Amino acid sequence: MKNTTRYSRQIVLPEIGLLGQQKLRDAHVLVIGAGGLGCPVLQNLAAAGVGSLGIVDGDVVEETNLHRQLLYTLKDCGKGKAATAAEAVLLLNPDVNVNVFSEFLNKQNAFEIVGDNQIIVDCTDSIGVRYLINDVAVSKNIPVVYASIYKFEGQVSVFNYKNGPSYRCLFPETESLITVPNCVASGVLGILPNTLGAFQATEVLKIILEIGSVLSGKLLIYDGLHYQTQLVDFAKNPAAIEKGRINGLKILNQENAELQALDSEAFLEKCRQDDCLVIDIREAYEEPEWKGANVVNVPLVALENYCCQLDKDESIVLFCQSGQRSQLALAYLKKEGFTELSHLKNGIQSL
The missing domain is CATH 3.40.250.10 (Rhodanese-like domain)
Structure with a gap:
């Protein structure tokens, strides 16, 4: 493996070493959303030497993003987030292979975009897309590292890890999804998504390296205003997992049908x-x-x-x-x- 000097401070850790660094180099991680959570996730994973990063986002950079999305500068306003984030990642670490998807994840492109990635990082702020990510991941047996933020608070968990609970186990689907607020409506402390994104990146690295305790079946709740954390256990729901698997297969069949229609x-x-x-x-x-x-x-x-x-x-x-x-x-x-x-x-x- 070339350029070990860059990673020497983490290679020296007995839990990582050269073998662990090679695992990071060989890993394929898909980051869905290049906003407040996605920026720190991409920065940290690229810096750690994760070899292949997929970036999915159909949005453009706006000035209101800049107080929390630190991959971007004022000159980037109006540019596509996915491509701009990719340029910033390659400046940070040219050894990383970056795949750019300048589009939003939907039922028509989900399976094609996810491809052969080993881990999905959910950095979205859309409840509907989170269920879509869950259903695709469950049907492909891929772990999902999740986070969400609200004002001064955030939460992190890992779903579908080694046959563990899924997103639907923790959040059963309801009819009132439209009422869930996002940072546009409710506001957010700029540093909060960077903190939560760093948590997500940590979970990704632990999964790749197979070290430590992964947040599977556990929801970490973080209160940045009062600096409090809470760890909540939640159980696996076989019916919820089966629902996700069935939905995922339906989406796959629909996507395949489109691909096979000339x-x-x-x-x-x-x-x-x-x-x-x-x-x-x-x-x-x-x-x-x-x-x-x-x-x-x-x-x-x-x-x-x-x-x-x-x-x-x-x-x-x-x-x-x-x-x-x-x-x-x-x-x-x-x-x-x-x-x-x-x-x-x-x-x-x-x-």
Whole structure:
């Protein structure tokens, strides 16, 4: 491992050493939100030598951010937070690999963004996004390091760590989410998110290094005004975890369906590829005809028998008249273990 001098003061700790520093170097951490909490998380993780950091934020820097979001300066106002934060992180530590997602996390992009990251750090201020993060993390079995802030107070916990409690176990979903205040409406002491973000970064490092006691099943409540802390235990709720897992799988299936639905241009390109099998699942009499060297007509009712002779890793494109039958066929083949599948969105009538 190169450049150990930078990390020599933490390498000397017997709980870390060279092996621990290599663990940090190999780690992939996704930070969702590059605001008050995300800035100190990114600063501390980059400084500690975490090798790969993903930054997710669709917002821009505003002057009102500057009293607490210390990655940014006045000249950054109007710039995208994710890209600007990435530049600041690389100035701090050029050895870090930074992946920038200049967008807000939503159901359409969540699984793609989370990718192969090992830990998610929830630095958001949206309750709905926190449930989304939870559900994706539970379905992928990824720990989430959480924090939230309010005026002079904050709280930190770790969810879904080694089969532990999830966000839904502590905060069951309610119908009154819109009433939860954020710092725009309620205000916040500028130093508070930096304190809580440092707590989050500490939990991330402990998880990577497998040292100490992780805040799984525990909620740390911090009162900065009176300098008081409280540690509250909470239990695992199997029903809440299962709800998150089911929701996550629904989101994944929806996202995959979108990724596997081809527009007309992508479909025509597939038809030109010799190594791609294009299956017309319409009945033989249906029009318009669509022919090609790699196009075969296999009506939906005959697909089960036909697919038995196919390689399950073969690239296959399905189409029908409107896209409905081809979507059903895609779902069936996916269930049978086929891996390279797509279909023509809205069917041949869209060409």
